[in-house]
Amino acid sequence: MKIIVTGGAGFIGSHLVEKLILDSHEVIVLDNLSTGNLENLDQIKNKIKIIKCDLSIKGSWIKNFKDIDIVFHLAALADIVPSIEHPSKYFQSNVTATLNVLEASREFNISKIIYSASSSCYGIPKVYPTSEVEKIMPLYPYALTKYLGEQLVMHWNNVYKLPSVSLRFFNVYGTRSRTSSNYGAVFGVFLAQKLANKPLTVVGDGTQSRDFIYVSDTVEALIDSAFNNINGEIINIGYGLTCTINDIVKLLNSKFINIPKRSGEPDCTWADISKAKKILKWKPKISLKEGVNKLMNNIDYWKEAPIWDEKSIEKATKSWFKYLGHQSEK
Numbered sequence: 449m450k451i452i453v454t455g456g457a458g459f460i461g462s463h464l465v466e467k468l469i470l471d472s473h474e475v476i477v478l479d480n481l482s483t484g485n486l487e488n489l490d491q492i493k494n495k496i497k498i499i500k501c502d503l504s505i506k507g508s509w510i511k512n513f514k515d516i517d518i519v520f521h522l523a524a525l526a527d528i529v530p531s532i533e534h535p536s537k538y539f540q541s542n543v544t545a546t547l548n549v550l551e552a553s554r555e556f557n558i559s560k561i562i563y564s565a566s567s568s569c570y571g572i573p574k575v576y577p578t579s580e581v582e583k584i585m586p587l588y589p590y591a592l593t594k595y596l597g598e599q600l601v602m603h604w605n606n607v608y609k610l611p612s613v614s615l616r617f618f619n620v621y622g623t624r625s626r627t628s629s630n631y632g633a634v635f636g637v638f639l640a641q642k643l644a645n646k647p648l649t650v651v652g653d654g655t656q657s658r659d660f661i662y663v664s665d666t667v668e669a670l671i672d673s674a675f676n677n678i679n680g681e682i683i684n685i686g687y688g689l690t691c692t693i694n695d696i697v698k699l700l701n702s703k704f705i706n707i708p709k710r711s712g713e714p715d716c717t718w719a720d721i722s723k724a725k726k727i728l729k730w731k732p733k734i735s736l737k738e739g740v741n742k743l744m745n746n747i748d749y750w751k752e753a754p755i756w757d758e759k760s761i762e763k764a765t766k767s768w769f770k771y772l773g774h775q776s777e778k
């Protein structure tokens with residue numbers, strides 16, 4: 449099939465592109481390389497077409513949708529903390545770009561679009577494990593813009609009958625997870641600290657827990673959504689278990705320090721994945737222990753990553769404390 453992957457130079461996108469090439473599809477990557485990196489596609493760069501473009505601005509990139517069967521829309525600004533300081537940049541990349549991708553898909557009658565949504569739409573959930581019908585409560589601009597993107601996708605599905613599926617990812621981890629200058633996902637932060645023999649910075653007392661899903665399982669869910677006969681569905685993608693940050697520290701076998709807890713962050717994320725199992729016939733394969741082993745075998749990837757410490761994290765999360773401190777009182 450002919451497939452477009454937006455955000456294909458990013459973490460999840462590059463793993464997806466590799467798998468699609470392995471499965472003999474033709475792939476075009478659309479990416480503005482803002483947080484993505486061409487090196488992520490090094491091993492397959494001769495087998496794909498890469499177009500550098502900003503999807504939030506309509507342009508000649510749209511003509512690439514001609515004769516495309518499937519669009520995987522992964523492009524987005526995906527770090528949480530900077531979204532509080534730059535909400536309009538996030539709106540452009542996560543909402544306007546999604547609108548442009550939907551319109552391009554509609555114009556060229558593509559057969560299906562798969563949207564990568566975020567479990568952050570649940571905010572601080574009341575029910576665990578959390579299912580797709582749980583109340584929506586975005587607490588910061590990243591969560592809101594990803595949810596607005598999902599709403600657009602479902603609206604285009606309803607009104608224009610554009611076949612689509614939205615997958616709400618929980619905490620995706622794996623090799624090539626973002627190491628940009630932004631303070632972000634826990635594994636990127638911890639692995640760079642471990643390599644530099646610095647203490648891991650554990651937020652709060654480390655008893656908060658997350659549902660971690662390995663990137664290859666996420667890629668399988670994306671592919672299953674595209675090729676299974678389902679349409680108009682919103683589906684959680686997580687491991688279906690939750691694990692504390694202290695458990696990760698133990699698995700990484702490192703020294704650590706505790707830094708201030710951030711109110712407005714959930715104490716637990718935990719996906720109810722019964723819908724994915726039922727309608728996608730998908731289930732995760734890689735346990736956290738196996739996943740962490742894979743990371744440790746590739747730890748050199750994080751050699752160039754920024755090494756965070758208590759002080760630089762305090763500076764980077766200033767706006768979090770300024771704007772989100774009240775959230776947990778609601």
Ligand code: NAD
Nearest residue numbers: 455457458459460479480481482483484503523524617620
């Ligand atoms: P990533 O930052 O590694 O990849 C995103 C890619 O989108 C990057 O290559 C970036 O350059 C590109 N991009 C950003 N804005 C763009 C624009 N305006 N035009 C063109 N390209 C643009 O992030 P990721 O972790 O691989 O996330 C992929 C998708 O999955 C995102 O939509 C993200 O919101 C979603 N998601 C990720 C997680 C996770 O845990 N990683 C969890 C929930 C949802």
